Amino acid sequence: MRPTPPTLSRRLAAALIAGGLTLLCTAPAAAQEAAWPAKPITLVVGYPPGGSTDLMGRLVGAELSTRLGQAVVIENLGGAGGTIGAQKVVGAAPDGYTLLVGSSNELAIARLINKSVKYSPANFTPVGLIGSQPLVLVASTATGVKNAGDFTDLVKKNPGKFSYGSSGVGTALHLAGEMVKEQGGLFMTHIPYRGVAPLTNDLVGNNLEFGVFVLSSGLPHIKSGKVVALGTTAAKRAPATPDIPALAELPQFKNVDIESWFALVGPAGLPQPVVAKLKKALAETLQSPDFRKKMAAAGSGVAAPDANLPQFWRDEVAKYTKIVQFAKIDE
Structure with a gap:
């Protein structure tokens, strides 16, 4: 058998080493995603306790905690119409441990009327629609x-x-x-x-x-x-x-159709395995008779488990844009 040329041997060795390093780097990340959640989850609400968004956060947080097997801690960050809380989640690590229960105000309206709000739907990972009032x-x-x-x-x-x-x-x-x-x-x-x-x-x-x-x-x-x-x-x-x-x-x-809606989102770039677990837990929550009863008592409708949040979000932004332009709210 002919000996392998020295140059080829070095290339082969380098490739094997590079591949090994890649595996070493990706294996822990994959393991972490598979084990998620391994610690408590922070659920940010951009309003003080007692409001409708806070109520949504607490109802959903309790359900997610049960279904994911980890504590879900509510963090109320009131101020600036919910945008302070939203901005915190935008800047959080995309590891699934910092999420937002947001409303239409901070997720869709704020950036249309306030030029200081720099984030957009692209800065979030949509998990699912919760409901509306x-x-x-x-x-x-x-x-x-x-x-x-x-x-x-x-x-x-x-x-x-x-x-x-x-x-x-x-x-x-x-x-x-x-x-x-x-x-x-x-x-x-x-x-x-x-x-x-x-x-x-x-x-x-x-x-x-x-x-x-x-x-x-x-x-x-x-x-x-x-x-x-x-x-x-x-x-x-x-x-x-x-x-x-x-x-x-x-x-x-006849064309009046506007509600205050609520959604579960994370920072952009959430790993797909984490998103899949969150979607499953939220879908189970939305179908829970106890959750639906509590939502009804609060005067809220419950979203369909398969609601297309990205499309819904785009449609709502388009609707709000027309109203803002009519009322000249952004001037």
Whole structure:
């Protein structure tokens, strides 16, 4: 047998060594992904405790903990409309140990109205849609308005006289109000509040004529008769409140369809084995009767386990972009 040339032998040895080093480097990473989760997971919520996004985070976190066999710790990072929490997750290591339960505000709306928000959907790994909450347009009792038809007639007869409030500029509540104005051809002034509490105080105290709430926040005041529900903003009536009409039932508001939605995401570049485990755990969660019961009690709908979050996200951004342009919120 002819001897192997020395040059070829050196090349072969170098290739074998390089291959061995590659295996040595990739094997631990693969093992870590297979063993995930091997320690507690941090679930970031970009709002203080007690709000709707925080509730979603705690409900989902408890379910994921049970299904993944590891503690899921909620980290509330309130401020800047949820964007501080979102930015933390964008900058986190893509190892599956830092995730975000985010809402439409910070995931889709914020970057359309605030040039300082630099992240986009491309900076996240989408895991899955959790659910959504309809918003509700309400009137103070002093207006004498009883339904959406009365509301439309009153505002059209008095252009510029009335105001509506939301929990802040660029929130889903603000965009819902602007969508109602655009669809109905109405002229009202938007008054942004620093959260739901002062908005509620002014509506209940008859210092503001109209307002937009997340349904779960507005429901106690609707039931007590302190404000009047004019209609929800989803395309159909909310299962939790079948007695409150959807605004879309009126011809002038037939295209009103906006909700506050919630999704589970991670930083860009999450390993596929980790994403697969998260998707499976979330799908099981969404089908859990106990979870669905708790979501219904909070006035929230549950997403389909196979919902296409990336496509849904793109569609929502396109919808919000039109509203922002109409209301000139980004100027």
